[in-house]
Amino acid sequence: MEQKRVYEQVGVAMTSRSYAEYERMFMLQTDDLKGKQVLDVAGGASSFTTEARQLGIEAIAADPLYEKSPGDIDEHGMREIELVAAKMAKLTDVYDWTFYGSVAQHKAGRIQALQRFVVDFSSEDAGSRYHTAALPSLPFEGGSFDLVVCSHFLFLYEEQFDYAFHLAAIRELLRVCKPGGEVRLYPLMSFRTEEYTRLNDLMRELEDSGCSVQKKEASLPFLPNSHQFLSIKK
Template sequence: MMIKKHYEQIGVAMTCRSYEEYVRMFDLLPEDMENGRLLDVAAGGSSFTAEANARGYSAYAVDPRYGAGIKEWIQEATEEIETSTAKLAKLQENFDWSYYESLEKHRAGRVASIERFAAHVLDAEHQERYIDGKLPELPFADDSFSLVLCSHFMFLYADQFGPEFHTKAVLELMRVCKPGGQIRIYPLVSLNWERYAELGKLLEIIEFNGGKAQLLTSHLPFIPSSTEYLKINAAKQ
């Protein structure tokens, strides 16, 4: 009997992705990012916030790891890169390497991202950009951000977080998004590489609560069967 391979992960892994990866996965254009504050949710060790601010945008990141002990977490995240690389090595024939080119370059990108992130988050001048918090209850006022991004958390861990969590989480992202703003979520598949089973119902909930939901093409090929991201346009006042 053939055993289906999938990426094995216990608990939520850190994410270490670059600005360019965010641009590709979310199909971001300058006009998407220049209309107000940006928020990266469950940002982990990604360098998007550091790089976006360096480009003149106003970006913030939120993650439950940004509290006490962040230096220790950065070290753990650095070590986790080696663990995840070893997992990918056993499954690499399943992934699309057209962007990363090789396992070695994929790993190098993760290392560069965590190093850029660490330099930024540990700099007193930028620490206010990193907020300790997690879904489904974020520590922000209503209508706080013009663009809200969530990479490699929602849907990916569908086996650990059920439909009720995902519904509350999406509504929370909509709450902190300004009227006329956008929310973008990627990927739409779980670690089993299967599309989130309750996505249709979730789209209906989004529409019922005033959002306009679209499934659009992502330009970061890698995860099997993951070619789309979810874009939500928040209702205008």
């Protein structure tokens, strides 16, 4: 039997994704979010926050990465982008390239998002929207955000973070979400491209605590089995 070919990852990767990718991962409607408070958790050096704010969305971000200087993040980001491109070049037949086009185009998009982030992170008032923090503890008052998003962290690193961590992390995301607000998580799978093994247990616990929990269709075809995000309404 042929061994399953998967993306190899040691430790938590730094990412740099664009607003367009967030739109597709989380099925965001820009007009509906204008003037809303949105939190991106574990977004790394993604350009989501700066692009969203340019569109009139009150976005901020939280990540342990923000303890680093802009120059260090830029250097780290470029190393990560080169490493990712090299890994993907060996797995081109595994992925759906409908959105990204090719490894080269994927890499170019990552570089552009990183550069946008670094420019914004270098500004004098960057501390008002980029907060150094790591789950399961966030430095925000309860009920602060209309929407909280977290991509490519929870579930993806199933082998590194146990069920208790996942539950505590999601409860913290819900704590900082406004009543009637929503938490969205993407994707629902591990690096083995299989659904998080305890997703049903997690959904039941959240439902028992009074949340409305649903798997919903995303529109970023790329990774196998990455066609859904989790919607948790408080």
